[in-house]
Amino acid sequence: MTEFKENSEEILSFIKEMEPLLNYDFEGSHLVKNIEHYFKRRFNLGNSVLVTSASMAFYTAILSLNIKEKSEVILPVNICQSMVNCVILLGFIPVFADIDDDLCMDIGDLFNKVSPSTSIIVFVHPFGFPLELNSTIAQCKKLGIYTIEDCAQAPGALIKGNYVGNQGDFSIFSFGQNKPISAGGGGILSSKNNELIQKARVIAREGAQNYPNFISVGLNLSVNEIHALYIYFILKSFDEKLILKDKRIERYKKYFTGKLNYVGDYIDATTGSKSIFHKMILKLPDTMTEEECVKFNKIVSANTIHNFNIIQTALTNPPFKVKFVNQYLEMNNRSELAYLPDSCFPGWRKNLNRYLYLSTHDLVNDKSIDIVSTFILSKLSSS
Incomplete structure (x- = not known):
């Protein structure tokens, strides 16, 4: 308590100084907009939307793509479980591709898993390693498949002079605990496709284009101003x-x-x-x-x-080991994707x-x- 009293005037002075940035309208505070613009400029990305977590950025991206019912989403077998949860919560089918010795998705196995039902492929830049995806993504586009880059562990990583997050239809970044830009939570969704990112922004802002003009079902994924202030200063010191x-x-x-x-x-x-x-x-x-x-x-x-x-x-165990995922796949008459032996993922097993x-x-x-x-x-x- 003594420490708080000693610093309280300094804290109040700081908040007063930042107050102009905290002015709020329906699309977010000026501070939130500054973070989005700064992130776009710093990493040479498309337009960006600040949301409550990287998982919710992924959730919003899938909603924005408006894919058909029971579509399949291919993910690397060692992906974070929260990403798989988003696919399941939206009613789609998670399909897993093996990894190679660099712990990245095995591209050969990936295309073996592509089916007429495949709508989205998620590429992860794992552990800060940048992946060159242009030729792979070009192949996906020919097949009519959307691509999402998971850059949660790799902001600032470069591939041939370009920052990661510039190759797919969407890219997602994290400000979660122990991530490279760690601010206790929060995430960024980015896209150079203005139509897609605008759809995402509407969904993330309760479905409204301009209040009270609600044009779709949406979510309240706005980061509060105090948390945004912390993210802002963490970004500045990146x-x-x-x-x-x-x-x-x-x-x-x-x-x-x-x-x-x-x-x-x-x-x-x-x-x-x-x-x-x-x-x-x-x-x-x-x-x-x-x-x-x-x-x-x-x-x-x-x-x-x-x-x-x-x-x-x-x-960690790959997501298909999780009991609920297996039950979900069986419920959707996709038991061939459930209870897979380790031999189906030799790269994961080997490593x-x-x-x-x-x-x-x-x-x-x-x-x-x-x-x-x-x-x-x-x-x-x-x-």
């Missing part, structure tokens, strides 16, 4: 955060270069491609059996518990326990990097 993230990556590399391979350097000055390394992903030696990898993961996890904010071991995921977010410091890296190498040399 370039500095990227510099610090690069320094953490370089510190990891001093420990592991020449000792363990890591997934995707993705820094190529000649082509202008660069990963932002949301996670530093180490690959355990091919000489280790799957059983040895599982054992190693358990040892590392058990002995680095005091650094829980830095390390994650093993891929399940072969990687260690080391964080680069703001809570990671030099000391925690040193402790975890030294421990991993010591156990590796004794295994």
Whole structure:
């Protein structure tokens, strides 16, 4: 309480200073509009809409595309479960494509999963790695399939000089916990198709074009002004955060270069491609059996518990493992998509326990990097 009293005048002064930005109309506060415009300019994107989360950005994008009933949406098998939930809540069918050794969607398996019912394909730029999608997306367009880029873990990543999020019909970004732009929640939906983004804006603003002109069923996905203020200042410091993230990556590399391979350097000055390394992903030696990898993961996890904010071991179970998803697919007479054996996803199965995921977010410091890296190498040399 004492601390609040000491800072209360400063806080009130700050709020008063920002008050002009908080003036509100039906399409949002001036601050919200500034965030949308800033995001568009900073990452050279199309028009953007600020909403309450990346999941709701995805939900809104699907609604905006107005796809036919019982359409199929293809997603990588290691995608966040919340994305699958959105597909199910809207009554569509989630279909999963395998991943490759870079933990990105296997494009060959993707097109094996395409059917006449496929309406949307979701491409993820995982762990900060940028994907070159132009030829793949061109093929999707020929098939009449919409594409959505999930850039939640990769804002600022470059592919051939262009920021991720500029290739699909829609792109989504996250301000969620421990994301590269972490502001405790919130998300951005972006598109260079003005008609699509306008539909999305109407849906996200309760279905109204201009109050009280309601032109469709909509949602109230507006971010409140106090949260928007926080997002605004986090965005303003993003370039500095990227510099610090690069320094953490370089510190990891001093420990592991020449000792363990890591997934995707993705820094190529000649082509202008660069990963932002949301996670530093180490690959355990091919000489280790799957059983040895599982054992190693358990040892590392058990002995680095005091650094829980830095390390994650093993891929999470893919969404089709979730009981409800299987029940949903059966209910829709698509049991052939449910209860799939691991052999149907050899890439996922192969990579399940072969990687260690080391964080680069703001809570990671030099000391925690040193402790975890030294421990991993010591156990590796004794295994």
